[in-house]
Amino acid sequence: MSSSQATQLPEQSQLDAKALPPALRRRPSLLREMWKQRAAYLFLLPKLILFTAFVLIPVIWAFVLAFQEYGVFGSEWVGFKNFTSVADSEAFRTALWNTLKYTVVTVPLQVILALVLATLIHPLGRRAQSFFRGAFYLPTVTSMVIIAMVWRWVYNYRYGLFNYMLGFLGIPAQDWLNQSNTALWALIIMSVLIPPGVGIIMYLAAMDAIPDQLYEAAKIDGASGLQRWRKITVPLLKPTTLYLTMLSLIGSFQVFTQILLMTGGGPGHATETLVTLIYKTAFRDLEFGLASAQAIVLFVITLIFGIAQYWLMYRKAEE
């Protein structure tokens, strides 16, 4: 890309020199360059205006709000008070702990499940492949609101499917979503049983890209199917694994919809997560400053986990 542009640039500047208005001809080169590329700015402008207004300013504002006590008639600077409130808050600690538990269990299981299912699907014929891809991806395009409604029924105490199935194993019926010791686990089980459609599709694409010769060479050397999978497939899928873990991590730190619809964060704070707490702090308690501080803590935690995970996987790769 850069080489072709290098050859074309002089030509282009000669063409455009005549188009410059006289006032700009002797201006500093940056302005001249900008004028020459005015079409680029015009292409960018509509998006840039919206982006600045509804993304950039709100992000900056969030960091300002976190240090303020917000009031309709003006805000007051309060320093780090919101952050110390976050640190002292029992509810926040519970929400953080619940979110961590949820993440630590669901993220690895979702990624491993995607890898195993993709491994099983990959050797199948084209039609079988596309059938299973569709079957596993379809729930992903369905609104979480709908999925959550069905799972409320699955966990229903009186006539739900879950108790019915467990009945065969002789496990007594439980009111899964309304007991503080089972509610979070019920939500975790649900997340694991929703198929990892995105992961399966990405793994399948990555597996297609692994050259056949590698497997053939390993076969000649007498490697078994499982050995080939462990020594060739899994290591070569590492970038996909890293990307999927990152996606899943971000998603699980932000889990919200199913919790609001199925337990509302309760009973008590038993299934409160960071985002349900932020939602309630902001829009039920109208504590805007505190909610912004909570959101920033969420951001920082996500960032730390992301970096730690990246570092761990790549350091291990170098060993």
Place this chain on the structure above:
Amino acid sequence: MQSKHSPTKWLTYFVLLVWAIISLLPLYWVFSTALQLPDYVESDPPKMIPMGIVEYFTHPENRSQIVHDTFSGFQQLFNSTNIWRWFFNSAYISIVVTAGILVLDTMAGYALAKKQFPGRKLFFWLIIATMMIPGQITLVPLFIMVQNLGLMNTHWALILPDLSMVFGVFLMRQYMLSLPNDLLESAKIDGASEWKTFWKIVVPLSKPALATLGIFTFMNVWNSFLWPIIVLNDADLYTLPVGLKTLQDQNLAIFKLLMSGAAVAAVPMIVVFMSFQRYFIKGLTLGGVKE
């Protein structure tokens, strides 16, 4: 796994089929409950098929009643809720946002991919950085902004922030990097204007990326939940997910009605998915940061 009927192969199919059934069961249950006879909706053990199908043959004398009861959920839904309104709202908001995003992001992505203008790197990294920040951070500031602009409880409050998302700019830029520069240069030498080059050359060549972006945008807007429940208060303005939540809050007992509503919300996404499956799959595998 070479021979066609080896036990490993059968085991593979068995495991995959069981897992596929588990994964499709919730969606199946939406439709099965929506069409279940009211007497069986809360039966224990659960009835896995709409019992109207069975009773239609075992009780021929009651057929018209059975048909009526099978569809009573939808009838009640259409008569006593705003479901059509919600459906219309979801549809038009999703279409407006998708069309807007396609235009805005293609233009911006083109500038970032093919133009060497001062500030290009800055814009690109700004986009990458904001993509990493969780959306919850902007929840409160956006809420205050929307309130001050007088947009609370209007559809503008949904459309404007959705049009501002940058993922599409990133996607289009990544795709357009691979378009040949020679083609754009020769169009310029032939005297085509910037706009004409964009419209007649860049846009047609970017169709696969446009299809992917359009589908993902539509899906995200159609299913969007957190922001709409914050800014919409008026039942006439609800989108489908918000409407469904209020149905759930009001009618805990009437599961059949709720699942009928869920079916109405699920069908369009299923149709879109079935028709454009290959673009969904392509979309997930496009990407990776090229610089």
